[in-house]
Amino acid sequence: MAGSLTTSSGDGGNRWRDLDRLLTRPGNIVGPTFDPSPELRSELQQYVRVLVVGAGGLGCELLKDLALSGFVNLEVIDMDRIEVSNLNRQFLFRLQDVGKPKAEVAAKRVMERVKGVNIVPHFCRIEDKDLDFYNKFNIIALGLDSVEARSYINAVACTFLEYNSEDKPDEDSMKPMVDGGTEGFKGHARVIMPGVTPCFECTIWLFPPQVKFPLCTLAETPRTAAHCIEYAHLIKWDEVHGGKPFDADDPEHMQWVYSEAAKRAELFGIPGVTYSFTQGVVKNIIPAIASTNAIISAACTLEALKIASGCSKTMTNYLTYNGLEGLHTKVTEFVRDKDCLVCGPGTLLELDPSTTLQKFIELVGDHPKLQLSKASVTHRGKNLYMQAPPVLEEMTRSNLNLPLYELMDKVPKDVVHVAGTVNKDDKKTSALRKLRVVFKGIDGVTDMDTANGA
Amino acid sequence: MAEPKTKYDRQLRIWGDQGQAALEKASICLLNCGPTGSETLKNLVLGGVGSITVIDGSRVEIEDLGNNFMLDESSVGQSKAKCVCAFLQELNDAVKAKFVEESPEALIETNPSFFSQFTLVVATQAQYVLSMIENMQKGARSYDKGKILTLRVVSFLLDLHQGSFESMGRFELVEASLLRLDRICRQANIMLICARSYGLTGLVRISLKEHTVVESKPDHFLDDLRLNNPWPELKRFAESIDLNTTDPVVHKHIPYVVVLVKIADDWAQAHSGRFPSSREEKRAFKELIKSKMIALDEDNYKEAVEASFKISAPQGISSSLHQIINDHSVEVDSTSSDFWVMVGALKEFIANEGNGEAPLEGSIPDMTSSTECYVNLQKIYQAKAEADFLAVEQRVRSILKRIGREPNSISKASIKNFCRNARKITVCRYRPIEEEFNSPSLPEMQKYLNDEDCRWLPIAIGFYILLRAVDRFAANYNRFPGIFDGELDEDIPRLKATAQAILNDLGCNGSTLMEDLTNDMCRYGGAELHAVAAFVGGVASQEAIKLITKQFVPMTGTFIFNGIDQKSQLLIL
Structure with missing residues (x-):
């Protein structure tokens, strides 16, 4: 720890030489609070605490990126255990880690490699932590795949926001967030400064609810493989197993749904029911690859570094990324919802x-x-x-x-x-x-x- | 279930078994394993490429630990290639990970045929050039201290002594070897990706002669429904269904495709064969659809209104497909690729059986309908697609015969896949890097740079100029600008002058580069930030995957990462 806090290079070299170039030298395209000095990095290391929410595809990348961007005090929260299907992108996990809590393994792996960094893992639900827990962080980085979890953390961060008598947000009470999300070759990265830029709830329309099939289509006029699968999953299961809850993680349950769906598809002459597709529909699996997670997490980390140090102008405020056809990035400046129940004055x-x-x-x-x-x-x-x-x-x-x-x-x-x-x-x-x-x-x-x- | 299938499940849902098989056959070569290259390979190893070969002649220094996750304290002093390779191997034991402890420049110079064994080469910047110069400058006092440093300085001074540094310029050598590598790879048909991170900017560029894609899998593509040009079977099917049926259950289960074909036909008959084109006509057409509803809950009619724009889909092929079938490569001979043989057959099909249209795709989107009606409709589309495929197949076989190839040398499955994607096939071509360096075609850059009114220079374009400027600076001064705190103030005007000279060369005389950006570039002092390297490496690996799987469309042009406001850009140069 002590070694990483030194700023002098000495003859042995300075581990943070490259980062220090940005933190010690003045520039003109920087944040308003940027105060370049050889001490800036050690201040970053001593005083800034970052919480990473989620230790999955984005979370693993975020922890690595933050640790190699000079942040020392990190904590990570995730309720999941490692699965085999994580290994194509969650590079902190190995086959022998399957079944272990993600947060704990991720924290351990990064600490092993980046000397001086301290990561506290929390293997629990985000709702299990009280407000005091969240209040100790200066920045919250979100690597989540659910709208509900984002919404929850956003609301937590916004509860700390205080408004002065003129209804202006008080900067000291502001808890900045960087939020990433990916789906296949696509993703987004955003910066949320509660009270200044739109919070997650201000732009909730960016995440429209998932379209569900009407039950009568499933029951009466199935046309696609997905209809047959959802019939077996949502209707037939209850008919046959009356009361016994369906568990998507139980391979026997999944196999049953698959074979029922296949029977139905054959009856109606519908092609395309496979075991893998059945899993995809039932678990609503979102395709995920390493490269997109790397790109989005890197963008989030860079913004976190800028928020903490002011070493460059920050992005305003929403980056969409699409690597499907060529490569498209777009930065949109969304505006706050003045009537927002979450980030408004209350x-x-x-x-x-x-x-x-x-x-x-x-x-x-x-x-x-x-x-x-x-x-x-x-x-x-x-x-x-x-x-x-x-x-x-x-x-x-x-x-x-x-x-x-x-x-x-x-x-x-x-x-x-x-x-x-x-x-x-x-x-x-x-x-x-x-x-x-x-x-x-x-x-x-x-x-x-x-x-x-x- | 087999373990690899589960391990790769989330990506198999994107590129399928065929894409995965292509990855598992691919061998990747990385030149220089700094953070940008290491991150690129990390993503490819996780995805399960066949093999990787890391080429780097340098040893790990303390500074490397600040931005490269593949290295840790125990690596210091060891071969960087070996350490990076060992970590990458840990990520996926299905990948063969190898390393060569040699400088890429030397390899390019002395053993060009070495590269022909690979599928794809990723060339990233050499960090050690930077470190060497830095070390040399503080060499006097470091000389007898750190062991590794000493060795490095000695070898560097030897180079210097032999005059290679001063006479050629170490940096020119680097640029020259990149151009040489590009020539080697093009000759051997090896795909090349260049990736670089520099301060808050970076660059990714693909180089190969030609890349053809059948499965381009675009995000939004108009369904191939032929509503305004139905073939006889579809027409007959539509005629067999009565829109005026009084049975409400039947009425609300007529698929919208049938509704639209019939109403469009009525419209055309009333409008001397034309389809709705003006805004008023399109609105009137929607009203006409709505007037046929007999109840408020008829989702099929609602879908018909929403899809009514498909009636106005242009007939015939798109301009991009037109361009492909008229490309010079369509004059096939025995050396032509399977792709171009099939394009040749496609061109003949469009001119003959297709009546100006590409083969029918054969799939329809889900729509409100009775199961029976939907399945029957699906069969009609499938039957037409099958007939089109057979016609194309026959043409492929006769072309193969004509050019002296075995008529069955292209599989049925390949031709079928080609037909299904015929409207979406894509051809990407890339200029040699040398050509871009010497005579960039700069429509975008000119547009911004020569605009008198545009005082604000888009950052990404500015970064492109400045990335070239720092290389030229380095060729002149034997180091990147801003490496030493003490010379920062002198370097800024020097870099500004260098950038201006590049602009002059490009014929952008009237423009002044954004002063602040030049200052920032000096501030970076050649730094490689981990987050920037992770972004650039992410992009490089994504493009590698698209090239290897031959799915999706790789980027054409030069990608410039803009870490200041994240407004990155793809420049067509």
Whole structure:
């Protein structure tokens, strides 16, 4: 560790010679905060903490790229275990690692090779970590393949964002994110500066929900191999196995769906049902290759380095990449949704000071924009009510009948965080929302811009 | 299930068993294993290429550990090629990983036939040239200290002593060997990819005479439905279906292809044989479709409205296909490739049986329909595709006979695949690198550079000029600009003058290069950042995969990575 922090080259050479050229010399196409000096790298190494979310195709690349871009304090979170089908791109894993937690193996491999870097792995779900965990990072790098997980982390990062009295985002509270995504030869890389550039939720339309086949097509007029497979998977399985849940990771279950689909296809004269295609449809497998992951992660890492050091202008703010036909890149400057529930100043709720916490939770569930059910409530890091785990639920249950105003130490207005579930596209997903609570009839409320309550 | 199938599952879904087989047969040669080359190979090894051969004559220094993941502390002082190769082998034991501890320049000079054993050569920049010069300059005090450094300095001073450095210029030698390598590879029909990272920029360029693609797999391509030009069987099928049926279940299960063929026919009869072309006509056509609906939930009619633009699909072949069938290579002889023999047959088919059209693709998209009707419709398209294929096949066989080749030397499956993709075949040609260096065709560059009003120079184009400028700078000063902190201020005007001289050579006299970009280029001092190398290596490996699998369309032109605002560009030079 000590060795990597030295900046002098000496006769033995300086490991970071190339990086230091960019960090020690002034330039004109740089970030506004760039302060080139021989100490910049050691500051980067000492003070900047980066969280990598996901240790898959992008995550492996991100960890390597960040470690070789001067970052020393890294943590990685991933709930998955290594599978054989990861090995064509997740280069930190070997055949003998199959079955082990991705985060742990990835962290170990990078630490073995890049002396001085420290990577803390977290083998768990992203929802298992509390806000304090996420708050200790300066930058969050996302290497995920699901819209829900991106949405969740985005909301977490945005809860830390504070607005001043003029509704301007406070820079110190901003938690920048770099987000990558790939599918085959295509991908995207983006920079999210909450409050300044659009957050994930502002541009959620970029990720349209997956189109599902109508059940009547599956049942009555199948035409394609996918229809036959989804019939076996979604209809026939339940008919035959009544109640026994289908497990896509159980090869016997998959084999059953495949043979049922093949039978149906033959009956209707439909070609194209294979075992591999069945897996693809049932598990919604997204094709993935090493090169695209490398490209997208590199773009994200470069932006993270720029955010942390200011050594060059940052990308504004969304890169789309397509390597299918020739090579196309495009940078689009998306704009924020001024009414965004996630990165805006927060949804305004005007309450009577007598409103109990129980009533407040009900209001949040019924609120037309929020519709957040099973809400847990925190105020300034203090748990007012927690739905889980049972121990915490029991400890906080007595608060339910107390007025929220009192639980919030009688401040006339403040930000409250609620976590719960929302229904999106017929799917329950975890969500975090920031609320601006104002108590009616209490002094100090008059200066609040109640018209700007989105 | 066999393990390799599972291991490669996520990529088999992209390039299939055939693409994978091509990769597994390929042998790749890498020249110089700095971070750019190492990252390129990493992606190819993961994908399962047959073999890799790493060629690098240098030894690992501390500086290499700051940007190359394949090297670690234990590698210092050892052969870089050997260390990189050992790590890559760990990634995939199905790949044969070899290394040659020799300088690529020497190999190019003394053993050009060495390269003919490979499928593809990836040439990346030599880092050690940079290090050597640097070391020499601080040589006096390093001389009797670090052992490795000493050896390096001694060998370098020997070179110097022999006069090779001063008389030829070490950097000119590097450029000259690249051009020589290009000639060697072209002669032996070996594919070449050049990749380079430099500060916040980089470059990838493919060089080979010609690359032909049958399975170009474009993202969006109009279905081959022939709605405005149905062949007799399709017409008869459409006629057999009554749009005015009163049975609501039947009515809402008529596939939109049939709906459109019939309504388009009605329209053409009412409009002296023409199809809707103006905006008003297209709108009226949509209204006509909607007027045939008998219930609100008829998805087939909604699909027909959405797909109504397909009625206006131009008849005949596209301009790019026209260009290919009129290419000089279509005059085939016994030396022609299978591709061009099939293009020859395609050209004859279009002029004869095809009536101006390419063979029918034979597949239709999914659409609301009863199963029976859809399957029957599918059979009609398949039957026509099969008939077209047989006609093309016959022409392929007779061409083969005519040029003195065995008539069955191209397989049925290849011809079938060619027919299925006939509308999408692609030909890529690449100029020799020397030609680009000496007389770049610069429509894009000129457009920006000679525009009086355009004071802002697109960064990517500026980087291209500056990448060439740093090489010329290095040829003059025996080092890259900005290597020494002390000379940074002098190097900026020097590089600016060099860049200006290049612009003058290119005939872009009136333009002034963006000052800030030149400063930045000096600031980089030849640095190779890992993230930039990973990006450039990613692109290089992606292009290698496209070339080897002969699927998808590789880039034509020179790719310039722009790490400042990420607005990278492909320059056609």
